[in-house]
Amino acid sequence: MDLESIKAWFTIENIMDLLSEYRSFGPIPGILLPMLEAFLPFLPLFLFVMANANAFGLWFGFLFSWIGAVAGALLVFWIFRKYGQARVLRIIHRHPKVQKGMNWIERRGFGPLFLILCFPFTPSALVNIVSGLSNISMAQYMLAVVAGKMVMIFTISFVGYDIRSLVTNPSRTAVVLVIIAVLWYVGKRIEVKMNMSVKKDEH
Numbered sequence: 001m002d003l004e005s006i007k008a009w010f011t012i013e014n015i016m017d018l019l020s021e022y023r024s025f026g027p028i029p030g031i032l033l034p035m036l037e038a039f040l041p042f043l044p045l046f047l048f049v050m051a052n053a054n055a056f057g058l059w060f061g062f063l064f065s066w067i068g069a070v071a072g073a074l075l076v077f078w079i080f081r082k083y084g085q086a087r088v089l090r091i092i093h094r095h096p097k098v099q100k101g102m103n104w105i106e107r108r109g110f111g112p113l114f115l116i117l118c119f120p121f122t123p124s125a126l127v128n129i130v131s132g133l134s135n136i137s138m139a140q141y142m143l144a145v146v147a148g149k150m151v152m153i154f155t156i157s158f159v160g161y162d163i164r165s166l167v168t169n170p171s172r173t174a175v176v177l178v179i180i181a182v183l184w185y186v187g188k189r190i191e192v193k194m195n196m197s198v199k200k201d202e203h
Contacts, residue, residue, distance in 0.1 A: 006042075010043065010044050010047060011047070012047050012050060012051055012054075015033070015047055015048060015051040016051045016054060016055055019051055019052070019055040020055065027056070027060070027064045030052045030055065030056055030061070030064035030065065030068070031064050031065075031067050031068040031071070032068060033048040033051075033052075033068065034048050034049065034052075034064075034065045034066075034068030034069040034072060034153075035068040035069070035071050035072035035075075036072065037069070037072060037125075038069065038071075038072025038073050038075065038076050038124075038125060038128060039072065039075075039076065041123070041124075041125035041126075045069065045120060045156075046120055046156055046160075048065065048068075049061070049062075049065040049069075049153055049156040049157055049160070050156060050157070050159070050160030050161075052064050052065045052157070053065075053156075053157040053158075053160055053161035054160070054161060057161070058157055058158065058161040061157055061161065062153055062154050062157040062158075065153045065156075065157065066149055066150055066153045066154075069149045069152075069153055070145055070146055070149050073117075073124065073128045073145045073149065074142065074145060076125070076128040076129060076132065077128050077131055077132040077138075077141055077145075078132070079132065080128075080129050080131075080132025080133050081132040081133070081138070105127075105130060105131055105134045105136055113127070113131070113136070113140075113141070113144040113148070114143075114144040114147055114148045115148070116148070117144055117145060117147075117148025117149055117152065118148045118151040118152050119152060120152050120155075120156060128145075
C-alpha cells in the first residue's frame with residue numbers, strides 16, 4: 001500500500017468506524033490518533049479531532065484530542081532535544097532551513113510559537129522538530145504547545161462535533177467551510193510571514 005492509498009483511507013467515516021470498533025479501549029484510540037500525527041504529519045489531524053468530537057462528544061472529544069496532540073508534540077520535541085546531536089539526526093540539524101528556523105524561534109520565543117500552533121494548517125511537525133533542536137527552553141515550548149494546541153483543537157472540535165448537521169443544515173455547512181477556509185488562509189499567511197522574517201534576518 002503506497003502513501004496515496006493510505007491518505008485516501010483516512011476519511012471521517014473510516015476514522016469513526018475505527019473508533020467505534022475499538023470503543024472497548026475507552027479514550028485510548030482517541031488519544032493515540034492525534035499523538036501519532038505528531039510523528040507522521042501526513043496524517044489528517046483535522047479529521048482525527050472531528051471524529052473524536054463526534055464519537056465522544058464535544059468536551060471529551062476535545063480533551064482526548066488535546067491530550068494526544070500535546071503528548072505527541074512534546075515527545076517529538078524531547079526526542080530531538082535529547083538526540084539531536086546524534087549522528088543519524090545531525091544531518092537534519094545542519095540543514096540550512098532547519099538552522100534558519102532554529103534561529104527564528106530562539107529570537108522570538110513564546111509569542112510567535114504560540115500563534116503558529118493555534119492554526120491547524122501550519123507545519124506544526126516541523127515546528128516541533130526545529131524547537132527541539134533550538135535553544136528555546138522546555139518551559140517556554142511546553143507553555144506554547146499546551147496553550148496553542150488548546151485553541152486549535154477546540155476550534156476544530158467545535159466546528160466538527162455534529163457531522164450530521166453538516167448534511168441536514170446547509171447554512172451550518174457554509175459557516176464550517178468559511179471557518180476552515182479562514183483557518184487555512186491565516187495559517188498560510190503566518191507561514192509566509194515566518195519565511196519572510198527568516199529571509200530578512202539573513203540580510
